[in-house]
Amino acid sequence: MLQIWNHHKCATGFMTRTLNTIAEKNGLQFWMDDRGDADVSAARKQADILHIKNAHSGMLSDPDAGGIHIIRNPFSVVVSAYFSHLRTHAIALKTGTWVKLAQQRERTSVLNKRDGLSATIDFLLDQEFFPATPGPLHALSNWPYEDQRFFPLLMEEFVKAPVTNLLSAMAQSGNDTLPYRVLPDDSDLTFKKMSNGRSVGQTDETSHYRSGDPNDWKLHLEPEHRAAIRKACRPVFERFYPDLAEESKSYVQGSAIEQETLPDPKAEMASVKIGDITLAYRANDGGGKHYLSRGHSEEYLSRFYPTLRDALAPEFCIDVGANYGFTGLLMRRAFPDAHLTLVEPIPWLKNYITYNFATNRTTFDVLHSAIVSTNAAGTTSSFGVNERSSQDSRVIAQSNWTVVETPVVTLDQLASNVGADQSVYIKIDTQGWEERVFAGGETFLTSNSRWFIKTEFAPMWLESQGTDPQTLLRYLLDRYSVHESVARVRWNATCLDDLLGPPLVAGCEKDFVAYVRNLALQDKGWVDLYVLPLPAQRNYATGNRRLPSETSS
Known part of the structure; x- marks a missing residue:
């Protein structure tokens, strides 16, 4: 007999899958x-x-009660509950409708995150948060930890190797009489398997398995939240998480984010204020310092985003080459209800992106630490990191760059949850890898009629990645409507035609590439291109110019 005593948001789903797999492999009865x-x-x-x-x-008066007791950091319980109760947790259950969760979802959906987390703490402390069931914080705080019938197993340890750690706990607790013959492999019970291929820390706000990072709570909880949780669950912290039992006194420039949550503790960090966006970056990174330049302030103020919002109203945004997250923050600012996917292959930039969204008190939906390519590239790829200037990192590394191994996703995969009539804005900036990005998205781009792409076109960088610029331009012109992006959008632009200008036409490839090369010394010129469905396939308007007095900000 194996008894597992668990709590809501303490890997109940993970544990259920593990136990059910063991039962099925061994012909055992699972309840x-x-x-x-x-x-x-x-x-x-x-x-x-x-x-x-x-x-x-209240269940422990049963003399046969005992076994393994699962415990989770209460900070993580709250953050996990906040996001799942807000979006993903089922309300209709086998035992009936969870009325209180429906009410909680309605309540938190109109609150900002700070107030929503406070409401979540109260909900998890409710003595009747589920029929005949106290909330997990209430249950954890009132558990008799001195009861020797129960062996504590921390969720954070369990999920690292579920079967191995469960067997170890069974042996240590004396609860090792289960008649098993065949056991599943730990590799079959991982966060990656549960989340359809994401690594720990790759966040998807729409997934019930959202992050998998045991330190994710540091990005969301304010001091007031931590104080309330500590007060309620002090026995848990003092016994199992003593390093969290007292509040850290060290903060970043007076903000509520603790020093240990800095994205890169070993590197000096700097920041720049662009409008109401604060962007942190590595102080010695030329790619980070680039955000000090005028162009990024112009993009913040640009009529591009409101014009695109009025014409297309993107329901999905995909940022391929997210860097420190600035463009993603602009997307979230312009399209607050859109599903936002970010892709950035440099490993340490993932932490900066998460940090920058947290400090700007907003969220993305999915973050892939990966490159975007074709299926032919396989599931992983090498990637060259330019440590001197992150914005100029490339798939094919240049001399003396750091080479890392990173997952590969395709644009088709990134857009797989987009409906046929839903609208998408895609930004592509991959330092010369654009040919593979488009090739890996051709199925989506030829089947959906409501998308708009802004992509970099830089001949020298394309050639460094094995692409002929003229061939790529010809490929795009054969399939889509392609327009040169002017450096600055007019302040009174009110429709996409004000941004687009006339399309490029077949036969211009040689002259256009030569023109772009000469926009900077040593053939280092580049432009952005706007790429749209052809007019006959496009299911949104680019015209209908309005008077300046009618424009929206």
Whole structure:
């Protein structure tokens, strides 16, 4: 008999899959229940493995109670609950409708994140947050940890190697009489498997398995939240998480983000204020210092975003080559309700992106630490990191660059959840890898009629990545409507035609590439291109210019 005593948001789904897999492989009976008044005594008579998913001290008078008790950092419990209750957790359950969760979702959906997290703490402390069931913070704070019938297993350790750590806990607790013969492999029970291929820390706000990072709470909880959680769950912190039992006194420039959550503690960090956006970057990174230049302030003020919003109203935004997250922040600012996907292959930039979104008190939906390419590239690829200037890193590394291995995704995969009639804005800046990005998105781009792409076109960089610039331009002109982006959008632009100008035409490839090369010394010129569906396939208007008095900001 194996008994697992668990709590809501303490890897109940992860544990259920692990236990059910063990049961199926060994012909054992598996029983689970998420009600606090579950008849565990009756279940023992018919099952070999029991999973009590909402355990609490009121259930422990049963003399046969005992086994392994799952515990999770209460900070993580709150953050996980906030996001899942807001979006992904089921309200219609086998046992009926979870009315209180429906009410909680309605309540938090109109609150900002700070107030929503406070409301979540209260909800998790509710003595009746689920029928006959106290909330997990209430249950954790009132558990009799001195009861020797229960062996504590920290969720943070369990998920690293579920089967191995479960067997270890069984042996240490004396609860090792389960008649198993075949066990699943730990590699089959990982966050990556549960989240459809994401690595730990690759966040998807629309997934029930959102992040997998045990330190993700540091990006969301304010001092007031941490104080309330510590007060409620002090026995848990003092016994299992003593390093978190007291508040850190060190903060970043007076903000609520602790020093240990800095994106790159070993590197000096600088920041720049662009409008109402604060962007942190590595102080010695030329790519970061580039945000001090005039062009980024112009992009912040540009009529491009409101004009695109009025014409296309993007429901999805995809930023390929997110760097420190500035363009993603602009996308979120302009299209607050859009599903926002960011892709950035430089490993340490992932932390900066997360940090910059947190400090600007906003969120993205998915962050891939990967390159965007074709299926032919395989599932992983080498990538060259230019440590002197992150914005000029490339898939094919140049001399003396750091080479890392990174996952590969395609544009088709990134857009796989976009409906046929839904609208998408895509930014592509991959330092010469654009040919593969477009090739890997051809299925989506030829089947959807409501997309708009802004992509870099830099002949010298394209050649460094094995692409002939004229061939790429000809490929685009054969399939799509292609326009040269002017450096600055007029202040009174009101429709896309004000941005686009006439399209490039087939036969101009040689002259246009020569023109772009000469825009800077040593053939280092570049431009951005706007790429759209051909007019006959396009399902949105680019015209309908309005008077300046009618424009929206």
